[in-house]
Each structure stands twice: as C-alpha cells, then as structure tokens.
Amino acid sequence: MEPEPLMTLEEPERASAEERVLTLYREHGRRLYGYALGLLGNRADAEDVVQDAFLRLGQHLAKKGDEANLRGWLYRVATNLCRDRQRGRMRHAGAAPDSAGPTPTALSAIAIERVLTRLKPRDRELVLLRGEGLSYAEIAVSTATNPSSIGTLLARALRQFAEEYAREFGKE
Amino acid sequence: MTCPTDDVLLAQLEGAHGDVTPLSQHLAGCAPCQKRLAGLLSGLNSARIAADTLADATPNSLEALIRFRFRTSGATTLAAHRPRPVAVWLARHRAAVYGAAAVAAAVVVAFLVGGPTPQVSAAQVLDRSEAALLAPAATSGIERLAYAIHYEGPSFGGLPAGTGDYLIEALCDHDRPGRFKLALTGPDGALVRGLVQEGRERRLVMTTPKGAFDLRFHLDGELPSEDLMASRRQQAAKTIFDTLVRAAEPERLGHIERPDAHIIELGPPVAGSPDAIQGLVEVEHARLVLEHDTYRPRAIEVEGRLMGETFKLEVRATANEILPGGAVEDEKWTLPEVSGAVVLEGKGTRHPLADAAELIADAARASRVAPCK
Numbered sequence: 001m002e003p004e005p006l007m008t009l010e011e012p013e014r015a016s017a018e019e020r021v022l023t024l025y026r027e028h029g030r031r032l033y034g035y036a037l038g039l040l041g042n043r044a045d046a047e048d049v050v051q052d053a054f055l056r057l058g059q060h061l062a063k064k065g066d067e068a069n070l071r072g073w074l075y076r077v078a079t080n081l082c083r084d085r086q087r088g089r090m091r092h093a094g095a096a097p098d099s100a101g102p103t104p105t106a107l108s109a110i111a112i113e114r115v116l117t118r119l120k121p122r123d124r125e126l127v128l129l130r131g132e133g134l135s136y137a138e139i140a141v142s143t144a145t146n147p148s149s150i151g152t153l154l155a156r157a158l159r160q161f162a163e164e165y166a167r168e169f170g171k172e
Numbered sequence: 173m174t175c176p177t178d179d180v181l182l183a184q185l186e187g188a189h190g191d192v193t194p195l196s197q198h199l200a201g202c203a204p205c206q207k208r209l210a211g212l213l214s215g216l217n218s219a220r221i222a223a224d225t226l227a228d229a230t231p232n233s234l235e236a237l238i239r240f241r242f243r244t245s246g247a248t249t250l251a252a253h254r255p256r257p258v259a260v261w262l263a264r265h266r267a268a269v270y271g272a273a274a275v276a277a278a279v280v281v282a283f284l285v286g287g288p289t290p291q292v293s294a295a296q297v298l299d300r301s302e303a304a305l306l307a308p309a310a311t312s313g314i315e316r317l318a319y320a321i322h323y324e325g326p327s328f329g330g331l332p333a334g335t336g337d338y339l340i341e342a343l344c345d346h347d348r349p350g351r352f353k354l355a356l357t358g359p360d361g362a363l364v365r366g367l368v369q370e371g372r373e374r375r376l377v378m379t380t381p382k383g384a385f386d387l388r389f390h391l392d393g394e395l396p397s398e399d400l401m402a403s404r405r406q407q408a409a410k411t412i413f414d415t416l417v418r419a420a421e422p423e424r425l426g427h428i429e430r431p432d433a434h435i436i437e438l439g440p441p442v443a444g445s446p447d448a449i450q451g452l453v454e455v456e457h458a459r460l461v462l463e464h465d466t467y468r469p470r471a472i473e474v475e476g477r478l479m480g481e482t483f484k485l486e487v488r489a490t491a492n493e494i495l496p497g498g499a500v501e502d503e504k505w506t507l508p509e510v511s512g513a514v515v516l517e518g519k520g521t522r523h524p525l526a527d528a529a530e531l532i533a534d535a536a537r538a539s540r541v542a543p544c545k
Contacts, residue, residue: 017242018239018242021242022235022238022239022242025234025235025238026235029230029234029235029238030228030230031223031227033226033227033229033230033231033234034223034224034225034226034227034228034230035223035226037226037229038222038223038226043229043231047231047234047237050234050238051237051238051241054242055238055241058242108225109226109228109229110526110529111530112221112222112226113226114521115222116222127215127222128219128222128223128226130216130219131219131221131222131223131224132223133220151178151179151180151182151183152177152178152179154179154182155177155179155181155182155212156178157215158182158211158212158215158216158219159178159208159211159212159215160215161215161218161219162211162212162214162215162218163211165214165215165218165222166214
C-alpha cells in the first residue's frame, strides 16, 4: 500500500514534517536500511522499504501521532513492509533475486545476507533487531510478539545465528 | 541450582539486574552452561557485526531519494509511485552484466509525431505497461527473446566494447526447470557475457578490462524457485519504469497516443532536480514506445551523459516468441569457450552475479587473478 499523499498538507506543515523526517533519517536511516536489507536480501527492495517507512513517518508526524518511541515505530513499520514484500515474493515466484550484483566491497554484506537467509524469517527479525540495539520491549513491539517470550525466542535465534555465522565465516 | 534456561543466560549476558550470584556460581562449575553462554555471546556479537555491516551498505543517495519522494508524494499517481533518480539507479547498476539487457526488454525504435490528446495519463499508461511486462509470458515451451542494441558512448561494465551494435538472446525452457541461457554478443560478434544453466550446473562467462572469466557453479540444495526469464522481465520493468521514466518529475513526462502505440517521452531535466545532480549518468531524453492495445514495450531510446561523455542507447526487440519444446537444438543452450579465460569453480546460489563477484574476489585474494572491477 502506498503512503498517503503528503500534498494534502499545507506547505509549512509539509516543510516542517520533511525536515523532521530527514533529521530522523540521518539518525536512524542507515540502521533501518541494514535491517531491511538483512530481512529481504535485496538492495532495491530495502531502499523501497526505507523510503516508504520514512514517508509514513512523515504522515505519522503530520497527524500528530505518538512520538514516544519513533525508533520503535520505524522498525515496526519496516518489519511490516518487509513482511508484505516477503509474502509478495512467495505469491510471485519470479520476484526479487538481487540480480544487479554486488561490488566486491559489498561481499561481506552479501555473506551476512546469506547467513540470514538460513534463518526463519522471525528469527532473522529478532537477531537483527537485537543487533540494532533495540530493547526487548522495542523488539516485542516491532515484531508483534508477546514481550514475555522475547528472551526465549531471541536466545534460540541467536544460537542458530551464531552457528550459521560460524559456518559461513569459518569461526569457532 | 539446576542449569538455567537460555533466556536466563541471555539475560545474564545482557546485564540483568538482581542477585546473579547463584547463577555465577553455577556457571563457574558447569561446562555445558559455559558452552551455551559462549554460544549466546557469539550470537550477540555476530548480530551486532551483521547489523553494522549491513548498515554500511546503505547507499549515500537514499536521503536524497527520500527528500525527493517527500516533495513529490501525492503530486500525481506517477510521482507517488517510487520515483528513483536516474543517476542514482544507474550508478548503482552500471556494472550489472545485464543492465543493457534489462533496458532491452523495451524494444523497437519508433518515432514521435503528433497525435490526439490522450484520454489517460502517462502514469496510468505506465501502470498498465508495467503490469503487462510482469505478467508471465508462458508456462510451457521455450521462450525466446532477442534484442538489438545500438550504443554510442564510452565503454562501461555493461557494454565493455563501447560504441557499436550488440545483440542479446535469452532462452528459457519452461518444460525443463533450471534450463536457460542469456548471451550478450559484442560488435565483433564475440561473446561479451553469457549465462547458461542446465539443472544444477551453471556457467557464467564474462569479459572485463582485466581479462575473461569462465565461472562454473554447482548448485546445492533445491533449485532456485525463481524463473530466470521472469526475473529478467522484472528487472526490465524496474529499469524502464523506475529508472527511465518514474525517475522524472511529472512535468518532464509527455504521453502521446497514436493508433498503434502509446509514446512516453521524458524531456530534459529540470535544473536542480535529483537526476540533474552531477553523477555517472544523466539522462537528458528518453522515449518509450508501447504497443497500443497490450501496453507491452516495443522500443526505447535514451540519450544523455555517461561519466561526463555523451551517450545514446537504442534498443529494439527482434524476437519475442514461444517455441514448442525441443525446437532449440542442444548446442544452442551452451556457450562457446573463451580463449585465455580464467576458469574458476564454486558453489552457486540463486544470485549468479553475487556468486561471480565473490568467486573472483576469493581468487583475487588468493593472488591467482587480478580483482574484477
């Protein structure tokens, strides 16, 4: 679903929302992109998700939405957008290999993407969100998971990730 | 104390509050728990490394893209639908083997003359065309696509020989999953790049300024579920619609309806617009010709500047057909040997180009070959 048009806003509101969104992008954008890339394994899709997430953030701010935890809000929106894309891929089997190819400098990121693809989607989300430094409470909100289950689920996901990571990079 | 559960160990690692003395005492004398704790610590550290590494892959252009979308969102259907500056996209994809092939899914050079005022917007036409391009062409038989490319401009990764005429042929056997071929032939008639797969065996041949590579991959596990032809088609759609057209501000787009075609024209860039930013590629003019009734792309022309030099690209489809199974001889599914090519072997995944880059980089690290730019 496309974000709602921002052109319905008055110009001062729009400019203000834009400035805030860009400030928040500078604060969280790179991490959010890494998160989306880790979940989707596709750079173009990750870019689209980040763009959509920040456009929605603009709407959220313009509507005077809750600003208590905008980082958590962003990750929740990004998680949902990524899930939508993953479901779309499953429906359309031909979608989304990252066929543009990497630069050699991006190879370590590719290797990590490969490790992540061996995890279940929810485990991938948990590992990356913890890697981003989100609290258990934020992870619970971002993934719509019962907060009391996060510790157990995260521990299992981290153990699995550690094994796959070691297998990929040849570490003990 | 009995052995703690993983979540308790993890809480310990994360600096849980409260009295942890019993747990510490237990850990000091329990080797299995120490091992579990080490595993969790390793997972946490790896997760942080992974997050940092992936974040480092963020393109610098993303902020500009968000600003651009913010300012255009909702202005028109077109602008609200993922505009992406040409320079940014092409900079990211310029080394893609099939960049030109992707553009080529459009096709046949046409001409722009006057016509009646269109009843639908450029955005609506493009939406219909994108849907047509993404739709599966066949579920059985052999799909064959061929494109002729005329290019004038500097050499780059996609068209390494520079100015000249190139040919692309794509074959996909819908009756034999995992069997396909893509080949790009240069102005001298020699293979520039090619990709063939037969079951689990995949071969990628590429010539670069550093030399030729003949890369052979064996695919473990399940065969990729993606249909390569569908993937190409989708890449073409992204190229045409996200890059060449949707990149533009709405005021740069023109739509003319003729009895046989819809013609979408991308006019000169507006000063200060994102795709007018100094970059590797600046598109000054592009024209997309679509079949009138089916909205399938027929032709594309692009002119502009690439790495500071003028370039012109024309792509025409010369074949788009479904052949009966077995109509293409076995030798047509292979690639010729390339004299002097460095032959490397590795495991393949569903990302042929990523596999190739990694294999070459590994070999470069082992000082066997020069790294491929």
